[in-house]
Amino acid sequence: MEGIDHLADERNKAQFDVGAMKIVWAGSRRAFEVSDRISKLVAADPGFHKDNRPMLGRNELFKNTLRKAAYAWKRIIELHLSEEEAAKLRFYVDEPAYTDLHWGMFVPAIKGQGTEEQQQKWLPLAYKMQIIGCYAQTELGHGSNVQGLETTATFDPQTDEFVIHSPTLTSSKWWPGGLGKVSTHGVIYARLITDGRDHGVHGFIVQLRSLEDHSPLPGITVGDIGMKFGNGAYNTMDNGVLRFDHVRIPRDQMLMRVSQVTREGKYMQSDVPRQLVYGTMVYVRQTIVADASCALSRAVCIATRYSAVRRQFGSQNGGPESQVIDYKTQQNRLFPLLASAYAFRFVGEWLKWLYTDVTQRLQANDFSTLPEAHACTAGLKSVTTTATADGIEECRKLCGGHGYLCTSGLPELFAVYVPACTYEGDNIVLLLQVARFLMKTVSQLGSGKKPVGTTSYMGQIEHLMQCRSNVQRAEDWLKPSAILEAFESRAARMSVACAQNLTKFTNPEEGFAELSADLVEAAVAHCQLIIVSKFIEKLLQDIPGKGVREQLEALCNIYALFLLHKHQGDFLSTGCITAKQASLANDQLRSLYSQVRPNAIALVDAFNYTDHFLGSILGCYDGNVYPKLYEAAWKDPLNDSVVPEGYHEYIRPLLKQNLRTARL
Numbered sequence: 312m313e314g315i316d317h318l319a320d321e322r323n324k325a326q327f328d329v330g331a332m333k334i335v336w337a338g339s340r341r342a343f344e345v346s347d348r349i350s351k352l353v354a355a356d357p358g359f360h361k362d363n364r365p366m367l368g369r370n371e372l373f374k375n376t377l378r379k380a381a382y383a384w385k386r387i388i389e390l391h392l393s394e395e396e397a398a399k400l401r402f403y404v405d406e407p408a409y410t411d412l413h414w415g416m417f418v419p420a421i422k423g424q425g426t427e428e429q430q431q432k433w434l435p436l437a438y439k440m441q442i443i444g445c446y447a448q449t450e451l452g453h454g455s456n457v458q459g460l461e462t463t464a465t466f467d468p469q470t471d472e473f474v475i476h477s478p479t480l481t482s483s484k485w486w487p488g489g490l491g492k493v494s495t496h497g498v499i500y501a502r503l504i505t506d507g508r509d510h511g512v513h514g515f516i517v518q519l520r521s522l523e524d525h526s527p528l529p530g531i532t533v534g535d536i537g538m539k540f541g542n543g544a545y546n547t548m549d550n551g552v553l554r555f556d557h558v559r560i561p562r563d564q565m566l567m568r569v570s571q572v573t574r575e576g577k578y579m580q581s582d583v584p585r586q587l588v589y590g591t592m593v594y595v596r597q598t599i600v601a602d603a604s605c606a607l608s609r610a611v612c613i614a615t616r617y618s619a620v621r622r623q624f625g626s627q628n629g630g631p632e633s634q635v636i637d638y639k640t641q642q643n644r645l646f647p648l649l650a651s652a653y654a655f656r657f658v659g660e661w662l663k664w665l666y667t668d669v670t671q672r673l674q675a676n677d678f679s680t681l682p683e684a685h686a687c688t689a690g691l692k693s694v695t696t697t698a699t700a701d702g703i704e705e706c707r708k709l710c711g712g713h714g715y716l717c718t719s720g721l722p723e724l725f726a727v728y729v730p731a732c733t734y735e736g737d738n739i740v741l742l743l744q745v746a747r748f749l750m751k752t753v754s755q756l757g758s759g760k761k762p763v764g765t766t767s768y769m770g771q772i773e774h775l776m777q778c779r780s781n782v783q784r785a786e787d788w789l790k791p792s793a794i795l796e797a798f799e800s801r802a803a804r805m806s807v808a809c810a811q812n813l814t815k816f817t818n819p820e821e822g823f824a825e826l827s828a829d830l831v832e833a834a835v836a837h838c839q840l841i842i843v844s845k846f847i848e849k850l851l852q853d854i855p856g857k858g859v860r861e862q863l864e865a866l867c868n869i870y871a872l873f874l875l876h877k878h879q880g881d882f883l884s885t886g887c888i889t890a891k892q893a894s895l896a897n898d899q900l901r902s903l904y905s906q907v908r909p910n911a912i913a914l915v916d917a918f919n920y921t922d923h924f925l926g927s928i929l930g931c932y933d934g935n936v937y938p939k940l941y942e943a944a945w946k947d948p949l950n951d952s953v954v955p956e957g958y959h960e961y962i963r964p965l966l967k968q969n970l971r972t973a974r975l
């Protein structure tokens with residue numbers, strides 16, 4: 312029935328002020344208001360309606376994406392939206408498009424790596440979308456190993472130009488989003504060669520297509536790399552292939568903030584340090600962590616609402632069956648994901664602060680925190696995206712059979728999300744970078760160099776190597792100090808054990824390769840500690856609203872204790888806790904699930920997602936799932952006719968065959 316809220320009873324059970332929680336989730340009242348206004352604006356506009364993406368052929372799908380992106384831009388101009396509002400609008404339109412790369416990679420690359428002059432020339436064009444840009448680093452033969460890229464940019468002193476060339480098949484650019492069919496320009500990464508010398512990989516702004524008729528410029532071969540995982544999903548994006556045949560660009564199109572080539576062809580490093588480029592990386596990875604909390608919260612919202620609607624077994628005296636959300640196994644799978652969504656939200660918020668801090672320090676020529684900031688953003692990108700990709704799939708399973716339907720929204724969300732584990736740095740490769748940083752930190756512990764930022768806990772290494780948890784009762788695990796001590800000593804001991812094992816190798820690089828699986832685990836332990844500690848720090852802030860703090864405390868404890876339970880092996884083998892204490896943590900976890908249960912629906916309502924954005928029948932706000940599922944089925948193109956196309960060709964002859972020899 313229209314208008315009835317089938318989840319009203321659930322909402323009435325909530326023991327906290329949902330409105331206040333919405334503001335905590337958004338970050339501030341202002342952020343909430345912007346987000347709320349823009350999401351409703353998008354949801355109400357038929358121009359942004361979500362078409363049946365999984366049903367569309369590639370050409371139709373892509374054209375629709377172009378239409379929506381152009382329409383979004385039109386609305387942004389008409390409504391005079393600020394940069395922040397425009398970004399929110401693109402987010403709520405919820406369709407991967409070339410604009411993601413234009414705004415998310417092309418513009419930041421020019422800002423981070425271009426000189427003042429270059430920024431003044433290119434950014435106004437990009438801001439007005441008079442040029443559209445992509446970020447072309449990866450090649451067919453190399454992605455993670457950036458130093459292995461093969462595209463060349465050779466300086467020609469006679470004409471004052473660079474000659475961009477793809478010398479081999481494997482040097483073809485491969486993957487850049489927005490490149491395949493749309494971008495007019497790209498920041499292209501190529502090996503800089505002057506006077507026969509190779510100076511390694513540098514960025515160049517290269518025009519790819521005519522601004523008059525969109526045809527590729529001479530010497531450029533460009534196209535789409537083909538269908539990707541899932542129907543609809545990321546296939547709205549034109550990931551591209553690109554080859555250069557001695558394409559000439561003016562010298563001033565090399566991004567020259569960090570290093571330059573003079574008119575005479577001399578290669579020079581500017582006094583701006585190379586690490587500056589890390590600032591852009593910190594920025595991009597911070598947005599990826601924020602996206603992880605969005606994607607996970609979306610999946611969790613769908614699975615939580617549906618788990619309250621869905622009933623299986625347990626009917627007594629002809630009464631209703633049990634809601635599946637009341638099964639402890641369901642809670643044990645769902646609530647840690649709910650807690651993770653909040654945890655990632657807060658660590659993302661902190662990363663935003665970190666980016667501002669790093670930027671301010673860079674401006675003051677203070678590079679001391681940069682390696683630590685770089686390692687921690689790399690690690691957090693890896694850990695949050697892996698957990699989110701796994702979490703979305705878990706949410707699909709939590710919704711049983713109906714979760715597999717495209718109308719649940721989960722298959723597409725999963726297909727769109729999973730490449731986040733690969734792009735902007737393969738998650739394992741990133742963890743190995745974190746591990747390298749941790750090994751360096753451990754090796755310097757005796758030297759008087761104090762570990763900074765997220766590694767400062769290593770400063771108390773002596774205590775962390777021998778401390779024993781004093782948890783005696785399940786409730787003791789609710790103390791932040793007990794949780795922090797266990798996570799810090801686990802992380803420190805795993806790092807120190809790796810460092811000690813490394814000393815057994817005469818060749819450190821060989822040792823690193825041999826121990827890389829252990830090193831990755833140590834890096835994960837370190838990153839999980841960061842997320843737990845940032846959640847705990849969040850709780851030290853002023854948190855207004857009835858019952859809001861209590862809910863967040865419960866979620867923080869669920870997040871930490873679930874990790875402790877899942878990684879019990881680490882905690883036990885490093886001797887941080889005893890088997891008895893591990894079992895007490897599990898008891899506490901169960902009681903926390905009971906505490907969260909009545910608040911579960913309100914906790915996902917606090918994400919404030921519109922039905923349009925969720926794009927899921929199972930997750931719809933009013934919980935009126937079955938009539939909507941039933942109605943949607945009839946809209947499938949297969950149901951356009953009662954007797955399917957192909958009946959006369961393939962079904963009828965089969966049914967009417969008269970095989971004398973047929974035997975089964």
Ligand SMILES: Cc1cc2nc3c(=O)[nH]c(=O)nc-3n(C[C@H](O)[C@H](O)[C@H](O)COP(=O)(O)OP(=O)(O)OC[C@H]3O[C@@H](n4cnc5c(N)ncnc54)[C@H](O)[C@@H]3O)c2cc1C
Binds near residue numbers: 446453735736740
């Ligand atoms: C949807 C999508 C969008 C993308 N968009 C862009 C874009 O806009 N621009 C762009 O330039 N690129 C883009 N990429 C490319 C992306 O950045 C690369 O795919 C990514 O960096 C991973 O590199 P790779 O493909 O070379 O993986 P590989 O490095 O080949 O990884 C293969 C396997 O090897 C492992 N491995 C690799 N090196 C090591 C090591 N040292 N130690 C241990 N294990 C290792 C990895 O963990 C992985 O399991 C995109 C990719 C995808 C999927």
